[in-house]
Amino acid sequence: MSELSAYRAGFVAIGGRTNVGKSTIVNQIVGQKVAIVTPKPQTTRRRIIGVRTDSDAQFILIDTPGLHESRRPLNRRMVDTARRCMAEGEIIVAVVEAGKGLNEADRRFLTQVPRFERPVVVAINKIDLVARSSLLPIIEQAHQVVPAAEIVPISARTGENLDELLRVIKPLLPKSRALMSAEEYTDQSERMLSEEIIREKLFLAMQQEIPFSTAVTVEDFGDEPARNLTRISALIIVERDTHKAMVIGAGGRMLKAIGTQARLELQELLERRIFLELRVKVEKGWTSDPRKLKELGL
Secondary structure: OOHHHHOEEEEEEEEOEOOOOHHHHHHHHHOOOOOOOOOOOOOOOOOEEEEEEOOOEEEEEEEOOOEOOOOOHHHHHHHHHHHHHHHHOOEEEEEEEOOOOOOHHHHHHHHHHHHHOOOEEEEEEOHHHOOHHHHHHHHHHHHHHOOOOEEEEOOOOOOOOHHHHHHHHHHHOOEOOOOOOOOOOEOOOHHHHHHHHHHHHHHHHOOOOHHHHOEEEEEEEEEEHHHOEEEEEEEEEEOOHHHHHHHHOHHHHHHHHHHHHHHHHHHHHHOOEEEEEEEEEEOOOHHHOHHHHHHOOO
16 A cells, blocks of 8 residues: 555544534643633634644644533624634544533534534543443433444543544545645644633632623734744724623723743743733724724634
């Protein structure tokens, strides 16, 4: 068999309801942070690509927003994006949570997966949080809902069994040359990565509903190679004046803390010094404005 006919490459959509660990799975498999992760639901808002290139296969992983019920325009767009991303995948990894059995939301999701007419692998995530004896019932229930699917229990947090997940996915990939350069690990620009990292630190710092009505856009991104420095100016958009005051914090302390955490991670990620300037602006009703959502790439 020739080298070309032995090699496999393709798109793998990672789908599931919100907060089941899809982004953590992508980051662990890629070996680099390409998707932000927070304990809050609906953190992922847009299509994120992560790439893992092995000697015999290339996995192009599509991280998707979580499927959930909501009437808000922003949330509906996120769910529409998730469904489009799953249709893009040549293989679907359907992620559900380990527990005593399939919860109703995971069951509804799994019943929808066969409609995409793609090979399906069910990943039962967070097995590090449950007794192993509790896995058999959920495996049996998943098999009943998606009988043609391979089922792999994993822990994205610890990395347990992710090698087995890749082993199961690999033969399902189309025979193909690598679709992206071996040096690439995401399709996101450094500008986009910066927006996402700042938003992650904002999500982690703020409580209640504030994170869900905020967005981040980088207004200026300039490199100074001679100084090994990148200057980033970013705008945090909120819906209410009260939210703006809370994001800034007393004496500007909250905004400074968000900026410091984002700057430190960006320096590590981009491997150069970062000068980061953050501003906060109120745009009332932006989460319901189709024009603004499109402008923000949502």
